Amino acid sequence: MVESYDEALNFIHGRTKFKKSKHLNRMQKFLELLGDPQREISAIHVAGTNGKGSTVAYLRDLLMAQGYTVGTFTSPFLVRFNERISVDGKPISDSELVKLVNRVQPTVADLDANYPEGGPTEFEIITAMMFLYFKTRVDVAVVEVGIGGLLDSTNVFTPAVSVITTIGFDHMKILGNTLPEIAAQKAGIIKLAVPVVAGRLPDSAMQVVERTADSNQSALYRLGHEVTTRIKSETGWQEKFDYQFNDQLFKGLKISMLGDYQVDNASCALTAFILYQKQHHQKVNQSEVARSLAKTTWAGRFEPLNQDPLIVIDGAHNEPAIEELTALLKQRFSDNEIYILFGVLADKQHDKMLSTLRTVPNLHVILTTFQGPGTRAVTDPKELANQYQDDQRIEVIDNWQLAIGTVLQRMSAEDLFLITGSLYFISDVRAFFKEP
Structure with missing residues (x-):
């Protein structure tokens, strides 16, 4: 019992x-x-x-x-x-x-x-x-x-x-x-x-x-x-x-x-x-x-957490979801600078996911890490960033809370801040924003 x-x-x-x-x-x-x-x-x-x-x-x-x-x-x-x-x-x-x-x-x-x-x-x-x-x-x-x-x-x-x-x-x-x-x-x-x-x-x-x-x-x-x-x-x-x-x-x-x-x-x-x-x-x-x-709403799916500045979370945790998300960004946010904070589990196609995101022209990407569920490993952001050393739009900030603070200091009122990747990561971020 x-x-x-x-x-x-x-x-x-x-x-x-x-x-x-x-x-x-x-x-x-x-x-x-x-x-x-x-x-x-x-x-x-x-x-x-x-x-x-x-x-x-x-x-x-x-x-x-x-x-x-x-x-x-x-x-x-x-x-x-x-x-x-x-x-x-x-x-x-x-x-x-x-x-x-x-x-x-x-x-x-x-x-x-x-x-x-x-x-x-x-x-x-x-x-x-x-x-x-x-x-x-x-x-x-x-x-x-x-x-x-x-x-x-x-x-x-x-x-x-x-x-x-x-x-x-x-x-x-x-x-x-x-x-x-x-x-x-x-x-x-x-x-x-x-x-x-x-x-x-x-x-x-x-x-x-x-x-x-x-x-x-x-x-x-x-x-x-x-x-x-x-x-x-x-x-x-x-x-x-x-x-x-x-x-x-x-x-x-x-x-x-x-x-x-x-x-x-x-x-x-x-x-x-x-x-x-x-x-x-x-x-x-x-x-x-x-x-x-x-x-109808569904938490964590292109969900706005804040309007001014615009902060959105999306649990795009695999390559097909990132493709859909990238199409949406190009279609609806082509006039905005887009800051993306990205953290994903190691067993996902993280390199393909990042290369798809990189096709968004007005982009700044910060790779980060988070506490994965149980024993499941999280992608090492430094290893991932090393594949794209020639892309100045990509950087690494290991601590995701610090990364959020950094982006908020850099972005203007017209920009979009999108936090995406693993649903476990999104869950942590959502709790961080929604806590009283």
Whole structure:
């Protein structure tokens, strides 16, 4: 028995982080011993290299606007662990978390002692706790995949709709080194006769998704094909677009998260929502949809922390996300000097990420370091800077708090200060700015 919140977290975080496996047998056995709570949940499953969190947030708000009680399962967390398991946007309470740990602990001990592969990992335990918590509390859950899809511990239920937001290079050690290999993992969430929504995927990845959907007799709705959007030029802190899917036409939808990729995320969410409503013989109210999308926010995704001067954080923690971010900077901030503070984990493509950022013309980059999670190493900023000795726009300040102070002294009121890289780094920075 654990008595306190800290003990509960220590139990969860004390588990093995990752065990390579070619199947989900251990997770399925774990859930079977807990009464198979995943079978009693109506849910939408969201996979993708990037865009999962924002898509989950748009879906949550769309569903809540219809009066549903909505559970969301996301990772990682930005401020507190409890955010990962939330109902109607409110994180699980400390006391409920303690109860859930006590509920699963005997089963974990049983599997540790008796299951051939040993007991469940940290993420398997959190996933099982989520299913138990949502079983009696929510009308619908929006479940974000941890890594990949096919062998992810969330991939143990039949969703109402599957969503694959984007496919790019990340977690290659686990998912494979080519886009088709990565796509095969993501497409693993496609289930027999369950409709699939796909974002703008590279051709080689889309072909894998199309084949998988076809073999599962699953209707596939692709952004740019069955679903179309038209982005309208917009000023201020918003994007505006038209959206069409079948007989549903929405003109002048607005979202408060910047970037063409956020229009894609909102469109994936809206398509999944329309499909969900259709399955449940419910109408789609256009004005409620417009209101809901306009108010959705997702912490740490091009989130302004301060307006004057403009300070923004963005958890662009892999190369595909940096590409999207770079396009946004060129499109919306071409008239501003841009100061970037960049810190990233060592297992990411940091050299490619930096070389992409360097294509922004009006740029000043400070490389820094931060306290990584557990034993995961952080990129050495000096080593990274050495690759670009001829670029005067790049410098190193190891202490990120000192780096923030330095940039604030240098920048003018018209400049943009963007702090980006690992979500763990962004979490620390956000706490630094938001602390009373």
